[in-house]
Amino acid sequence: MKIEQCSFRYEGKFSLLNGESIEGFELVYETYGELNAEKNNAVLVCHAFSGSHHAAGVDPTTDKPGWWHEFIGPGKAIDTDKYFVVSPNNLGSCYGSTGPLTVNNVTGKPYGSSFPALDVYDWVASQDLLRENLGVKAWEMVLGGSLGGMQALEWSISFSGKIKKAGIIAATALVSSQNIALNQVAREIIRKDIAFENGDYLLANKKPKDGLKVARMLGHITYLSETNFKNRFGRKLQDAENKIDENIDFEVENYLRYQGEKFSEYFDANSYILLTKVMDTFNPAARFNNNIVEALKNCIAKLLILSFDDDWLFPTQYSKELHLAAIKAGVHSSFIELSGQHGHDSFLFTSDDYTSAISNFLNHA
Amino acid sequence: MHKNIEREILNLISSGAKVLDLGSGDGALLAKLAEKNIEGHGVEIDSKRLIVSLSKGVSVTQKDIDRGLSEFNNLGFDFVVMANSIQCLRRPHEALNNIFEIANECAVTIPNFGFWKIRLKLLKGVMPVSKSLPAKWYETKNIHLCTIKDFEELCFEKKITIKKKFYFNENYMPLNSVLISRANLFAAEAVYHLEKQ
Numbered sequence: 001m002k003i004e005q006c007s008f009r010y011e012g013k014f015s016l017l018n019g020e021s022i023e024g025f026e027l028v029y030e031t032y033g034e035l036n037a038e039k040n041n042a043v044l045v046c047h048a049f050s051g052s053h054h055a056a057g058v059d060p061t062t063d064k065p066g067w068w069h070e071f072i073g074p075g076k077a078i079d080t081d082k083y084f085v086v087s088p089n090n091l092g093s094c095y096g097s098t099g100p101l102t103v104n105n106v107t108g109k110p111y112g113s114s115f116p117a118l119d120v121y122d123w124v125a126s127q128d129l130l131r132e133n134l135g136v137k138a139w140e141m142v143l144g145g146s147l148g149g150m151q152a153l154e155w156s157i158s159f160s161g162k163i164k165k166a167g168i169i170a171a172t173a174l175v176s177s178q179n180i181a182l183n184q185v186a187r188e189i190i191r192k193d194i195a196f197e198n199g200d201y202l203l204a205n206k207k208p209k210d211g212l213k214v215a216r217m218l219g220h221i222t223y224l225s226e227t228n229f230k231n232r233f234g235r236k237l238q239d240a241e242n243k244i245d246e247n248i249d250f251e252v253e254n255y256l257r258y259q260g261e262k263f264s265e266y267f268d269a270n271s272y273i274l275l276t277k278v279m280d281t282f283n284p285a286a287r288f289n290n291n292i293v294e295a296l297k298n299c300i301a302k303l304l305i306l307s308f309d310d311d312w313l314f315p316t317q318y319s320k321e322l323h324l325a326a327i328k329a330g331v332h333s334s335f336i337e338l339s340g341q342h343g344h345d346s347f348l349f350t351s352d353d354y355t356s357a358i359s360n361f362l363n364h365a
Numbered sequence: 366m367h368k369n370i371e372r373e374i375l376n377l378i379s380s381g382a383k384v385l386d387l388g389s390g391d392g393a394l395l396a397k398l399a400e401k402n403i404e405g406h407g408v409e410i411d412s413k414r415l416i417v418s419l420s421k422g423v424s425v426t427q428k429d430i431d432r433g434l435s436e437f438n439n440l441g442f443d444f445v446v447m448a449n450s451i452q453c454l455r456r457p458h459e460a461l462n463n464i465f466e467i468a469n470e471c472a473v474t475i476p477n478f479g480f481w482k483i484r485l486k487l488l489k490g491v492m493p494v495s496k497s498l499p500a501k502w503y504e505t506k507n508i509h510l511c512t513i514k515d516f517e518e519l520c521f522e523k524k525i526t527i528k529k530k531f532y533f534n535e536n537y538m539p540l541n542s543v544l545i546s547r548a549n550l551f552a553a554e555a556v557y558h559l560e561k562q
Contacts, residue, residue, distance in 0.1 A: 304419070323426065324436050327406070332424045336415045353416055360419035 001073050001080045003057040004031045007096070008088075008130045017119040023105060027130055028096035029088035032056045032072055033080030035134065042136040043078055043362070044127060044163075045087045046144030046151035048347075049275055050219075050267060053089035053096070056080075070350040077355040078362065083140065088130060090123045090151075092274045100270035101202070113199025113270050120147075120282045124154045128162060141362050143167030143304075145347030146314065147275075150282050153322070156299040156331075157284045165365050167358060169306045170347040172318035173292050173325070174283055179313065182222055183276040186215035190269050199270055208269045213260035215272060220259050225310040225343030292322070296329035303333040304361040306354070308340030308347065334361070366394060366448055366474075367537040370556055374446060374472045377529070377558045378403060382443040385467060387430055387460070388450025392418030399423060406442075408434075431455045434463040445471040452476065452507040461523060465561040470528075474556045479512030479549040482535070496535050497553050513549040520559065529558040 008027045015021045030053045035042060045055050045068060056072035058065050071077045072085050089097040092115060100115040131139065142155045142163045149171025156166045190196060193211030197204045233252035244257045288294040303326055307319035316337045323335035338354050340346030346354075366374075375397060378384060382403060386395055389407025391414045398405040399422065407425040409415050418425045428434075431454050445464045451457045451473055464471050476497035477483075486493035492502040500506070511519075513532070520527055532540040532552035544551040 302424070327426070327436075328440060334415070334419060334425045336412055336425075336427045338412060353412060357416045357419060360416060364420045364422045 001032055001057060002034055005029075006031060008133055010126070010129050014126065016116055017121045017125075018117055020116040022098065022116065025091055025098040025126060026096075026102075027088045027091070027098075027126060029053045029086055029130065030055060030057070030066075031087070032085040033083055035084040035136070039134075039136050040138075040140065041083050042131075042134065042139055043083045043085045044131070044139045044142040044155075045072065045078070045085055046123075046127075046142065046148035047087065047090065048144065048146035048148045049279060050263070050272075051148070052093070053087045055087035056085065067348060071355065071358065077350075077358040079359070083362075086130070086134070088127055090275075091126055092118045092271060092278065094266075094268035094271040099268070100274060101268055110202045111270075112202050113273075115270065115274060117281075118274065118278050120150050120154045120278060120284070121158060123278075124151055124159060127151070127155075128159050131162060137162075139163045141165040141167060143169065143358070144171075145169040146171055146344065147279055147282075149347075150279075150284075154282075154284050156301045156303060157295045158298070160299045160301055163301045165302045165304070165361065167304045167306070167361065168319070168322065170308055170311055170314050170319075170344055171322075172314045173285065173322045174318075175279055175314075176318075180280045182218065183280055186218055187273050187276060189214045189218070190272060193269075196269060199273075201269065207264075209264040212264040212267060212269050212272060213257075215260075216263040216267070217256045217260040220256060222313045223343060223345045225312060225340070227310060228341065228343050292325040293328045296326050296331055299326070299329065299331045301331075302361075302365045303331055304357065304365070305333060305335045306347075306357060307335075307337045308344070309337055310340045310342075311344045311346060313344035332365075366390075367533075367554075369533065369537045369539075370448070370474060370531075370554060371397065373531045373556050374448065374474070375401070377470075377472050378444050378446075383441055384444045384446060385437055385442045387434075387445060387447040387464070388453070389418065389423075389425060390414050392421040392423045392425065394446065394448065395423035395425075396421040408437075430460055434460070434467060437467045440467075442468045443470065444468055447471065448474045449476070452510050454509060457509050458519060458523070461519070461525065465525070469561055471559050472556060473516075473559060474554060475511060475513070475516055476507070477513045477549065477552050477555055478510040479514060480535070480553045481550050482553075484550075495553065513552060513555050516555070516557070520557070524562045526560045526562050527557055528560050531556040 011024045013021050054066045055068045056066040074081045089095040092099045100111045104111045142152045149168040152166040152168045155163050190211035193208035195206040196208040236251040238251045238254040248254050285292040285295040305319050305323045307316040326333035384405040386407045389409045395405045395407050408428045410429050415425050445468045483493040532548040533554040535553040
């Protein structure tokens with residue numbers, strides 16, 4: 001599989017949905033497979049909240065496989081012998097695309113907490129500029145899970161003519177107040193970290209690692225299911241030699257602490273706050289009197305809406321409601337609930353049903 | 366679904382219709398409708414079959430028909446198909462009511478439990494296994510089997526007009542004119558074109 005690590009620089013003024021703007025931006029992205037001569041085999045893969053553009057293949061420097069490695073490749077659900085897959089890192093994130101870590105040319109300092117609030121629409125608009133730059137008339141398919149699925153939905157509504165199919169997986173048209181509440185706790189934990197310095201920790205040469213760590217621990221609980229925790233950890237006690245510290249009794253505690261610790265090393269706190277806000281405020285129907293059916297009347301793409309039965313963060317009901325709105329709007333839409341083993345995170349793991357659903361839809365819809 | 370039954374159903378559907386297929390299985394009928402440029406949508410409970418449907422390019426909803434169908438009301442469907450499904454439902458009579466909230470016309474197919482070979486099996490004291498009813502009693506999804514007489518009585522009670530009916534023998538050939546009057550004994554399958562009075 002041909003893998004390329006690329007960067008797209010947009011020099012013009014980029015207006016955001018909230019009226020603000022940024023002076024140009026950079027999107028880092030990876031591509032898998034090759035764009036054909038007709039440029040009609042391009043598939044856009046959108047990452048979830050804390051994901052990156054490294055979706056497939058094995059990163060040569062870190063040795064890490066991409067987050068959808070099992071789905072993208074020769075002979076896989078998204079077959080790179082046939083399709084050219086593009087995976088960008090979103091604006092506001094911290095893996096190389098323009099975001100809070102980027103130096104603001106006007107002030108000469110990193111944006112930090114002053115990075116403007118973003119909407120999923122802005123991500124999609126920036127991805128659309130990348131599409132144009134690649135010379136792709138329309139994506140054969142745009143897909144992703146969770147916040148990635150929300151981007152696929154935004155594409156279907158706001159840039160419908162530029163995509164043929166969308167895969168909206170473990171996603172929703174509107175997050176619930178429970179989702180917002182959980183994100184709010186995470187944001188508060190980060191803000192209360194003494195090293196956060198009101199978001200200006202970069203200038204103070206600090207990093208609010210403790211806040212990030214606990215926020216991630218909370219997030220991680222919501223990404224899995226009760227059954228998953230039960231099967232993996234049960235009430236097993238942590239063995240002494242691998243204990244992170246003496247306060248730990250159970251294996252699940254050690255696991256969460258380890259996950260949080262690891263995450264706090266590489267993720268940026270301002271990005272965390274910014275991206276959770278993007279999730280909370282996502283409302284593609286806002287420009288259509290909050291009527292999702294009206295919004296979807298713009299959609300000429302075919303939709304595949306998938307949910308997982310053990311996802312309690314974005315439960316099946318959200319996907320069903322979105323699908324029914326699509327049907328009401330006259331959209332060619334299919335909805336299937338799949339059996340999951342990893343709660344909300346099930347969208348990251350292959351199963352025969354899951355991969356067949358994606359490849360059948362991609363190849364035949 | 367056998368080709369001959371599929372053909373009769375397709376003949377009932379006019380070219381401009383929008384069709385809801387209840388119990389759409391692997392999407393074969395929907396694919397045929399699409400070939401004829403007829404807009405269709407499928408409802409099916411089984412995810413494996415739904416996934417196969419996706420390979421036919423058709424659109425489907427995962428749903429248990431017994432849980433109601435009101436979300437499909439007023440969506441402009443002209444015709445509902447319920448082929449080889451009604452006997453699997455917990456509340457088939459309610460499904461019939463629901464169908465006519467969705468569209469004015471429908472096609473329903475049933476395996477006829479009054480077919481003479483089935484009666485013979487029962488006379489011998491065993492549950493029937495036949496082409497139309499291939500599963501053993503402990504494996505069957507069919508929980509509400511009926512005879513042609515039963516079904517036509519239900520339509521009468523519910524004031525549902527049987528516009529057309531087609532009876533098939535066990536080889537899916539139309540019953541000859543001599544046997545039609547004794548369809549409840551000689552038909553293995555029946556296809557109904559129903560309309561609300």
